[in-house]
Amino acid sequence: MANNANKIVLLTGGSRGLGKDSALQLANNGFDVIITYQSNKEAAENVVNEIKSLGRKSTSLQLDLGKVASFDGFIAELKGVLANDFGASKIDALVNNAGTGYYASIEETTEEAYDEMATTHLKAPFFLTQKLLPFINEGGSIVNTSTGLARFTLANWSAYAIMKAGIDALTRYQALEFGPKKIRVNSIAPGAIATDFGGGAVRDNSHFSEYLASQTALGRVGLPDDIGGVIVFLCSEQSKWINAQRIEVTGGFYI
Secondary structure: OHHHOOOEEEEOOOOOHHHHHHHHHHHHOOOEEEEEEOOOHHHHHHHHHHHHHOOOOEEEEEOOOOOHHHHHHHHHHHHHHHHHHHOOOOEEEEEEOOOOOOOOOOOOOOHHHHHHHHHHHHHHHHHHHHHHHHHEEEEEEEEEEOOHHHOOOOOOOHHHHHHHHHHHHHHHHHHHHHHHHOOEEEEEEEOOEOOOHHHHHHHHOHHHHHHHHHOEOOOOOEOOHHHHHHHHHHHOHHHOOOOOOEEEEOOOEOO
C-alpha cells in the first residue's frame, strides 16, 4: 500500500457498479480517488464518504460523457479540486470506466442509439484523455474499459461491442504516442458481471446467468470485485512494464 500513498486516480463513472467497486478497491490499496458521475450526485457522495472512511482523500465531479464540449469546463474544475483538496496539480492514473450498455439486434438498432454508443464509449474517452494528458504525471497509467464482447460474440450487442473493439485499438495507439511521457496504457475487458449493467440481466436472470456460467471455465459469472483488483494492479507500480495490452477478465469464457 505504501507505494500507492498520495497517488491520485481519476475514475469516470464511480457512483455504481464496477466503477464503485473499483474506486473502493483503489482506496483500500492506498490511492486517493476522484470519481465522476453523470446525474446521481447522492450516490457519488456516498462512495466518496466510503473512501474517506478508509482514510483516503476523495471527491466527486459531475461529467457528462455525451457532451464533449463540456470537457474544458470539467478540466478547469478538476484543476481547482486537485489544488484545493489534494494539494496536487496532476493525477497518477486515469480509468476510463463510465458507460452504458445497449441491447438490440443490428436490424433494430437506431441511429440515435448507435451515435450514443459511439460518443460515450469511443469519442468521449478519446477526447477526455487528450485533454487530461497534460495533467497525468510521468510514469502514470491509463486504463481503458473494453469488453469480452470485443473478442467473442453474443447476439444483440453489436453497437456496444464494436465501440469497445475501437477502444482496444485506441489503447495501442495511446500507448505508442504516450510512451515518451512514460505513461502506459492498457485496456481491461470484463466478461458478464452481476451488476445493474444492461438492465441487470446477468444479476437478475437466473437462466441467462446459468448459461453464462456453463460456458465459463471457472464455472460462474463474474462479480464486481473480480474486476477492481485488476484495475488496482494496472494503476500501481506493480504493472510498470505492462503496456499496450488488452487484459480479458472473464474467468475463461468461450475459450
